[in-house]
Amino acid sequence: MAIDPQVYRPEAELLTLGDGFFDPVAPADFPETRLRFRNDRAAAQIGLDTLTDDEWTRHFGRFSPLPDTLSKPLALRYHGHQFRNYNPDLGDGRGFTFAQMRDEGGRLMDLGTKGSGQTPWSRAGDGRLTLKGGMREILATEMLEALNVPTSRTLSLIETGEELQRGDEPSPTRSAVLVRLNHSHVRIGSFQRLAYERDEAGLRTLVGYTLRNLYDENSDDPVRLLDLVVSRTARLAARYMAAGFVHGVLNSDNINVTGESFDYGPWRFAPTWDPAFTAAYFDHQGLYAFGRQPEAIHWDVMQMAVALRQIAESDPLVAALDQFGPRYQPEVTEAILWRLGVRPRDPDTDRDLVQATERALRTSSVGIDRFFFDAFGGELPGTYDEPWAEVRAALAAYEPRKDRSHPYWAGEPCSMLIDEVEAIWAPIAEHDDWRALNAKVAAIREMGEALAE
Structure with missing residues (x-):
């Protein structure tokens, strides 16, 4: 098996909780498994980027156990408030924890699924995920990672060859199973x-x-x-x-x-x-x-x-x-200064800048991504007039945390609004054409490189 033994560090800490915290389950037996997305950048941090595509599909589409970690998938038990109404009938209804391992920094990580079949907590659900839902999760996690938001990462998306009925999108629609990499799936x-x-x-x-x-x-x-x-x-x-x-x-x-x-x-x-x-x-x-x-x-x-x-x-x-x-x-304050691309000064001054920025954004029609793209490094273009005078004056006292030499800054801001999500899905739905998705992931990662410390 093509697992990197120098990086792969399997664990099974979840088992120490005992049987009352989870239920062993079997994954669905899908009609087919077609690999659509593999995140080798994330996989490299847990020693799985060296898997062949066949091995990848066997582990993340058929859920053959990875070595020396959980021998069976485990559906976790939990409750929760949903829109402030308590629901005691929750739990992993279309997913499970499949494996645990340490990443390159020593953190305990979970591999969890979405769309992997029914569990004791599925209620009336079919335990499946739409291919469009999986594509949307790729876009969300890639975008948030680039924007410095702590997030799970989409490790894998495999199309599974079933037709699903859904009330919130045209049906029948295609099915998929997703694997996410998370520090944990323990919830409130x-x-x-x-x-x-x-x-x-x-x-x-x-x-x-x-x-x-x-x-x-x-x-x-x-x-x-x-x-x-x-x-x-x-x-x-x-x-x-x-x-x-x-x-x-x-x-x-x-x-x-x-x-x-x-x-x-x-x-x-x-x-x-x-x-x-x-x-x-x-x-x-x-x-x-x-x-x-x-x-x-x-x-x-x-x-x-x-x-x-x-x-x-x-x-x-x-x-x-x-x-x-x-x-x-x-x-x-720290998060908005990071997006502005400037170094903090002192708490009061920084807070004043952030409050001025929020006021100007609220009272103008400027897009969020457009503004942070234009303002990165601390200098607003001349096209920003009222209500931006206060922001411009405040930014003048700040030093950039990074220059604008990266090629990203020569183009246009990378956004992820709903119309673009639909535009990326359309060629997949109509022609099985994944080029728009792959190009968008590359563009998001370029933005991440430009923003990173």
Whole structure:
């Protein structure tokens, strides 16, 4: 087998949680497996980039076990609030954790699936993923990675030869199975399930597992865990805002305790800085609108605090939870300065610049990506008049963190608005032509190189 033994470091830490946290399942037996996307850049970090295409398809389409890790796929159990309504009937309904390993930095990583078949938690679902949904997840994860948002990465997409019926896209539509690379699939909803079942021993076990394996801390202190989750999720919320990204479904079962964005359904990038912009057609109240995402994530973390109340005192949990706002503010300042391509100065001056930028974006019709492209390095073009005078004056005092010599800056800003998503899908649906997708992934990665430190 063509696995790089110098990099591949298999693990099976998930098994230490015990049988009550997951259910062994069998993957679907698909009619066919046609490799459509393999992310060798991500695979290289876990020693799997040397797999042949046949080996890749066998592991990530047929789910033949990888060496020395999980011997069977495991569907994780969890609950969660969905649009603020508690649902105890959740769990991995069309996915499972397939393997664990260390990346090149020593972090424990999960390989999780989407569209891999039915599980005990599928309810009335078919356990499948549409090919279009898989393509959209590739675009979301590539774009967010380039924009410095902590995210899962799409490792693999394989078309599986089934016709699916869906109410939200023309049907029948093509099927696929996706594999994502994540630091973890432990969710806030994982803790909520244990609290709902009044399983204090299970809560303590999961706290210890999370601290040791995901935060590298030899502790089982639930207050310490909540404090860390507050920091990571505040950073996630801030970077969503700087990226102009709207997740669409920020339910507590979709919030990873490591603060990584994942599980992309009705996502969108906002064209302009419109706080009311929503991604999900069914979000009628705008609960997860662009400008409400920090509030939504904070509310989800509050549910983790409620769950941990069974094994910890209220006052220290509340004190940790109350740090979300104070930690979010410097995180959003740092994230927007990063997109502006300037070095921080001092907290008050930096905050003033960020607030001026947000005001100008709200009151103008300039696109988010257009503005950050033009302003990168700290100098606004002359075409930016009112209401940009305050931003221009503030930027003049800043030093660029990187110059504009990369070829990316000679072109146009790389965006990912919904019309382009549809335009990339159309040739795949009509002619099985993947050139537009491959070209877009290359363009996104070029942008990432231009923005990176």
